[in-house]
Amino acid sequence: MAAPLPPRTTDWWRDAVIYQVYPRSFADGDGDGTGDLAGVRARLPYLAELGVDAVWFTPWYASPMVDGGYDVADYRAVDPAFGTLEEAEKLIAEAAELGIRVIVDIVPNHVSDQHPWFRAALAAGPGSPERARFHFRPGRGTHGELPPNDWPSQFAGSTWTRVPDGEWYLHLFTPEQPDLNWAHPDVRREHEEILRFWFARGVAGVRIDSAALLTKDPELPDFVEGHDPHPYIDLDEIHDIYRSWRAIADEYGGVFVGEVWLPDPERFARYLRPDELHTAFNFSFLTCPWEPDRLRRAIDDTLAEHAPVGAPATWVLCNHDVTRTVTRYGREDTGFDFAAKRFGIPADLALGTRRARAAALLTLALPGSVYLYQGEELGLPEADIPLDRIQDPMHFRSGGTDPGRDGCRVPLPWEAEAPAYGFGGAAPWLPQPADWAGYAVDRQRADPDSMLSLYREALRLRRGEPGFGDGSLTWLPAPAGVLSLARTDGLVCVVNLSDAPADLPPYDRLLLTSDPLDAEGRLPRDTAVWLRATHD
Ligand code: NOJ
Numbered sequence: 001m002a003a004p005l006p007p008r009t010t011d012w013w014r015d016a017v018i019y020q021v022y023p024r025s026f027a028d029g030d031g032d033g034t035g036d037l038a039g040v041r042a043r044l045p046y047l048a049e050l051g052v053d054a055v056w057f058t059p060w061y062a063s064p065m066v067d068g069g070y071d072v073a074d075y076r077a078v079d080p081a082f083g084t085l086e087e088a089e090k091l092i093a094e095a096a097e098l099g100i101r102v103i104v105d106i107v108p109n110h111v112s113d114q115h116p117w118f119r120a121a122l123a124a125g126p127g128s129p130e131r132a133r134f135h136f137r138p139g140r141g142t143h144g145e146l147p148p149n150d151w152p153s154q155f156a157g158s159t160w161t162r163v164p165d166g167e168w169y170l171h172l173f174t175p176e177q178p179d180l181n182w183a184h185p186d187v188r189r190e191h192e193e194i195l196r197f198w199f200a201r202g203v204a205g206v207r208i209d210s211a212a213l214l215t216k217d218p219e220l221p222d223f224v225e226g227h228d229p230h231p232y233i234d235l236d237e238i239h240d241i242y243r244s245w246r247a248i249a250d251e252y253g254g255v256f257v258g259e260v261w262l263p264d265p266e267r268f269a270r271y272l273r274p275d276e277l278h279t280a281f282n283f284s285f286l287t288c289p290w291e292p293d294r295l296r297r298a299i300d301d302t303l304a305e306h307a308p309v310g311a312p313a314t315w316v317l318c319n320h321d322v323t324r325t326v327t328r329y330g331r332e333d334t335g336f337d338f339a340a341k342r343f344g345i346p347a348d349l350a351l352g353t354r355r356a357r358a359a360a361l362l363t364l365a366l367p368g369s370v371y372l373y374q375g376e377e378l379g380l381p382e383a384d385i386p387l388d389r390i391q392d393p394m395h396f397r398s399g400g401t402d403p404g405r406d407g408c409r410v411p412l413p414w415e416a417e418a419p420a421y422g423f424g425g426a427a428p429w430l431p432q433p434a435d436w437a438g439y440a441v442d443r444q445r446a447d448p449d450s451m452l453s454l455y456r457e458a459l460r461l462r463r464g465e466p467g468f469g470d471g472s473l474t475w476l477p478a479p480a481g482v483l484s485l486a487r488t489d490g491l492v493c494v495v496n497l498s499d500a501p502a503d504l505p506p507y508d509r510l511l512l513t514s515d516p517l518d519a520e521g522r523l524p525r526d527t528a529v530w531l532r533a534t535h536d
Contacts, residue, residue: 013205013255013278013369014312015469016053017459018103020373022320023060023082024068025411028424035411037083039424041091043414044098046441050377050452051459054101056207056257058320060088064114066176067393068320068409070209071112075194092202101204103257108191109210110177118178126167133184135170137220144168150222151231154210156397170220172213172232174393182214182241192248199252206249211258211271211280214238234267242276249278257281257314265305272311279314279369286316289335290355292481292497299366303473306368312470313368317359318376324408327382329355341402353379354526357454357514358495361528364458365485365493367471372455375412378439379451382407389431406430416440454514461511461530467491476505482523486533495528507531 021040029038037060047055059069062077069079078088092102111118117133124130126138137148139162147160148168160168161175170179180187195206215235222231229235242256249256258280262268271277288298302313318325322336330352331345356379363370385406390396395404410430415422416437423432437443444450462468467489478484481498484505491511496502501522510517511530518524 011470012053012101015367016101016369017051017364017462018054018056018257018369018371019047019050019052020056020058020319020371022058022068022374022409024065024429025409025423026374027412027414028420028428031425032081033420033425033427033429034081035423036081037078037087037091041087041094044091044094044100047095047100048098050456051463052100052372054103054204055095056103056205056371057105059105059107059209064112064176066112066174068391068405070107071110071114071174071177072107073112073114074116075106076197089201096202102202103205103207103255104198104203105207105209106191106194106198107209108180108182109213110171110173110179113176113178121169121178122163125165131167133181133186134178135181135216135220136167137170138166139168149220149231151220152223153397154213155394156399156402170216172210174397179216180214182216182238183218188241188244192244195245195248195254196252199249199254203254205255205257205278208256208258208277211242211260211277212238212262214241234262239270239273239276242271246275246277255279265301269305269309269311272306272309274310277311279311281316281319281371282314283316286318286322287336289333290329290359290497291334292483292495295362295497296475296483299473303367313366314371315363315366315368316371316373317356317363318373318408319371320373320409321405322408324380324382325359325376326352326356326379328352329359330381338402343401343403347381349381351526352381353451354515357451358526358528360451360455361458361493361512361514361530362483362495364462365468365487365491365530367469367473367487369469373408375408375410377452377455378412378441378444380410380412380436380439383410383430383433385410385430391430413437413440414442416443454512457512458530465489465491478502490533490535492531492533493528494523494531496523496525499525501525504529504531506534508534 024035026035027039027043028035060078060082061072062074062079063069063071078085095102121130138144140146144166151159153159154172162168171177212234215237217231256277258271258277260271260280261283271280285298288294306313327347330347330349392404392406411423411428413421413436419426420428421440444452467487474486476484476486482502483495486492501518501524509532514528
C-alpha cells in the first residue's frame with residue numbers, strides 16, 4: 001500500500017497545477033519503445049522541479065490499446081507494458097514524498113471488448129443476464145440486418161456492431177469499446193468498488209472519462225436533431241451516479257475532474273454542484289481562438305457559470321486528444337474543432353510558440369486550477385506521423401481524412417544527443433521528428449529563455465503568490481486587443497493580442513514576461529507579463 005499523501009492543504013485542488021502524463025509517451029524505463037511506470041518513477045524529480053502539484057495519468061490499466069488505453073480490460077491491473085500494480089503503488093508513494101498527488105483516469109462509459117464481462121456476454125447469448133450489462137439489441141429490417149438505431153458515433157461511423165448470433169451491441173466509440181448499461185446495478189456497484197480500490201491506494205483524485213455520456217434513454221430511440229433531451233448526452237439521471245460517487249470520494253478525501261463536453265453552461269454547471277464533481281475540464285477555453293474578445297468572453301463565461309455552484313474553474317490549453325498549442329496558435333484558425341481536423345494545415349511555429357508562451361502566463365494567472373499536458377512545457381508542436389505509423393482509431397474511422405491524435409502523443413524528448421532523444425530504447429512506438437533536439441529537456445534546462453524555463457519560473461512564482469490561484473478577477477481598462485486583469489495582492493497580468501506594442505499600467509515590479517519588453521518598456525504583440533501594480 002502507498003504511503004500517506006502529503007499533508008492536505010485545504011482544498012488543494014481549487015488552485016493546483018496538474019500535469020497530465022500519457023504513460024505510453026512520457027518516459028520508457030525498460031527500453032522497449034513504450035513509456036512505462038518505471039520511466040515515470042525515474043522522472044518524478046523532473047516533475048517536482050517543474051513545480052506541479054499533481055499528476056493525472058491517462059489510463060494505465062490492462063488494455064489491448066485499441067484506443068490508447070481507453071479500452072480497459074481490467075481496471076484493477078496495470079497493463080504489463082506499463083508495469084505492475086505494485087509499481088503503481090510505489091509510484092503513488094514516491095510522488096507523495098515529493099509533494100505530488102496522483103489522479104487516475106476512470107473510463108465508466110465503456111470497457112474493452114476483452115473485458116471479462118463482455119467476453120461472458122458474447123458467450124452467453126441473447127437474453128442472458130451477462131448481456132444485460134451492455135446494450136445488446138436485435139437489429140431492424142426484415143432479417144435484423146439494420147442497426148437498432150441511427151446514433152452517430154463520437155468517432156465517426158456506426159455505433160453498432162453485429163455479433164455472429166445476430167444481435168447488435170452499442171459502442172459510442174470503437175467496436176472494441178462496448179458501452180456499459182448504467183441502468184444495471186452490477187455496473188454501478190463495480191465502479192464504486194473500482195473507485196474505492198484506487199482511493200485506498202492513495203490516489204488523490206479521479207478523472208472521469210466521457211463523463212456526460214454514461215446514461216442512455218432506455219428506449220434507445222433514433223437521434224433527432226435538436227430534440228431535447230439527447231438520447232445519450234447529459235441525461236438527468238446521470239447526476240444520481242455522481243452523487244453516489246461523491247459520497248465515496250468524501251470518505252477518502254479524493255476529488256473528481258469530469259470530462260464534460262457540453263455547450264450549455266447551465267447544464268455543465270450541474271455536474272459541479274456541491275454534492276457531485278469537484279471540477280470539470282474547461283473545453284470552451286481549450287477550443288477558444290487566440291482572439292482578445294473571444295478569450296475574454298470565454299474567461300468571463302467560465303467564471304460566471306462556475307460561481308453559482310461554488311466550484312473552481314479549470315484552465316486547459318491542450319490534452320492528448322487535441323492539436324498541440326504551439327501548432328494551433330500558429331495557424332490561421334487558432335481555435336480547435338474536432339470536425340475541422342485534416343492533414344497539411346500550415347502553421348507558423350515561431351508565432352505559435354510566442355503565443356503559447358503568452359497563453360501560459362495568462363492561464364496560470366486565472367482563478368482556479370490549471371492542467372498542463374506533457375510536452376506543453378517544452379513547447380512541442382504537433383508532429384506529422386507517417387501514414388503507415390498512425391495508430392489512432394479516430395484516423396481510421398474518419399476514412400483517413402482526420403490525421404487522428406497521434407501527432408500530440410509522440411514520445412517526449414529528454415536528451416538532445418541520445419537515441420530517441422533519451423526517451424528510452426531506440427525505437428519509440430511513434431516516430432519522433434528528426435528536428436526535435438532543440439526541444440529536449442536537457443537543452444531547455446540550460447537555456448533561461450526556453451519554454452521549460454518560462455514554465456518553471458511561472459510555476460515557482462505562482463506557488464509563492466497567494467494572490468494567484470483560487471479567488472476573484474477584475475478586468476482593468478486596457479487598449480483594444482489588450483487583456484489586463486488584476487488578482488489580489490496587486491498582481492496584474494497583461495496580454496497583448498493587438499498588432500501594436502502596448503503601454504503597461506504603472507507597476508512596482510515586473511515579475512515575469514513571456515518575451516522581452518521592447519526598448520521603450522512596452523509590451524510587444526503576442527506577449528504577456530506579470531506585474532506587481534503600484535500601490536495607490
Ligand atoms: C475521451 C478520451 O480523452 C479519449 O482519448 C478517448 O478516446 C475517449 N474519451 C473514449 O474513451
